[in-house]
Amino acid sequence: MRLIFLVFITLVHLNANTILDNYRLNGIDSIEKQLDLELTKKEYWDRVLKTKDTRFGYSELYSSFLICDKNSSTLTIYKQDANNTYVQKKVYNAFTGKVNGDKQREGDLKTPVGIYLINDRLSKETKLDPFYGPLAFVTNYPNLYDRMRGKNGSGIWLHGLPINQERDDFTKGCIAIDNQSIECLDRNIKMDKTAIVIYPSKPNFASKDKLSFILSQLYEWRYSWLYNDVEKYLSYYSDDFTRFDGMQIDTFKKYKTRVFKKDEKKTIIFSDISVIAYPASQDVYQVTFKEYYKSRTFEFNGDKTLIVRLDDMNKLKIFIEK
Structure with a gap:
């Protein structure tokens, strides 16, 4: 099916007689090579991206983006609609690390800057400490880029607020939102289809x-x-x-x-x-x-x-x- 689709697209944008002559004289392998070459052309990708929502990049996977702006202390959820456009659903007030800057090592009280995925979901059923509210999403910090730059530490979560106690207006490096918001977030995302992108301030797209x-x-x-x-x-x-x-x-x-x-x-x-x-x-x-x-x-x-x-x-x- 992949090859048939590529042949069709190529016939639309190339000289049909040329490609058919190539197939007639040299067989299917020569056509596949020609199609593979078409995928290297910027003009092809210009057409692919023309109608796509690429504010957060190009993605064939993520149906949701969580954008954290540490400077404004916000976490914003964008979710694809029926037209595959990322629509802003909610803006949550967020607590981030006590110390400004990008996380470098265990215990530096900084929230990392980077692109992260959700590895796990924790709740009271999994004996989550009530300090983290009703839910916590475990990120994959340190990611590959972090590790290759020598960053360390672990346990960077997106979680709620203490259920039965007060807390400071900052975290040890996690992102925290209120409990109603974390439950709302849980209803609106698919863990394996969501990217968390953390910026020090205004996003660079x-x-x-x-x-x-x-x-x-x-x-x-x-x-x-x-x-x-x-x-x-x-x-x-x-x-x-x-x-x-x-x-x-x-x-x-x-x-x-x-x-x-x-x-x-x-x-x-x-x-x-x-x-x-x-x-x-x-x-x-x-x-x-x-x-x-x-x-x-x-x-x-x-x-x-x-x-x-x-x-x-x-x-x-x-x-x-x-």
């Missing part, structure tokens, strides 16, 4: 133009990977690249060069793609997706995270990968 450029570059990276162009593939990695397991760029290049020498036919499919401008960072983006990879010697089906930047030449550079 990416333009459609930059998002379509990043997506085209993502698929150029995929194209070079798919068709065994190791030099082009490695050109997308920055000199300060570090893989999640600590592998540095020189070792990574040697490793990938050995893999590419196998010259294997591959299947590489990306789905549930999200591209979000990283809070308080200049031209840094978190790119996540589901990756299906299959070759003669290896198969993978799981989550992929890239932390990328746009360099001075306006080229996408991967500097963290998992």
Whole structure:
């Protein structure tokens, strides 16, 4: 079905006779390569994004965004409507960490700045301490980018307020909203379809133009990977690249060069793609997706995270990968 759909789209936007002649003379593989090349073109992604709500980035996964502005002490929920537009549903007053700034280490009383997911939901049924109200959502702090920058600590939650006691007007690093609000939030989000984005102050969002450029570059990276162009593939990695397991760029290049020498036919499919401008960072983006990879010697089906930047030449550079 994927190939049929891509053929149809390509026939609409390309010369139909040319693509049919290519298929007639060279077979289906040549058509697939031509279609894969089309996915690398910014013009294609401009069309994809034209009618999409991309205020918070490009996402094929998240139906809700929770935007926390630490400066104004607010947490705002945006939820997709029937037209896939993110509609503001509620603005909650929020308590954040006692100390200003981005969290760096355990016990510094700071709320982190970044992009986070919800790993768990705690309640009285799971013996949640009443100090945290009726509900608490556990985030994935420290995320990959946090860990690679040496940040530590844990237990950054989005929770309610003490049920039977007073509390200060700040937290030890969590985000806290009143109990009626946390219960309202619980009714309005799906945990696995929600991203929490925490900003030090006013959010920084990416333009459609930059998002379509990043997506085209993502698929150029995929194209070079798919068709065994190791030099082009490695050109997308920055000199300060570090893989999640600590592998540095020189070792990574040697490793990938050995893999590419196998010259294997591959299947590489990306789905549930999200591209979000990283809070308080200049031209840094978190790119996540589901990756299906299959070759003669290896198969993978799981989550992929890239932390990328746009360099001075306006080229996408991967500097963290998992």
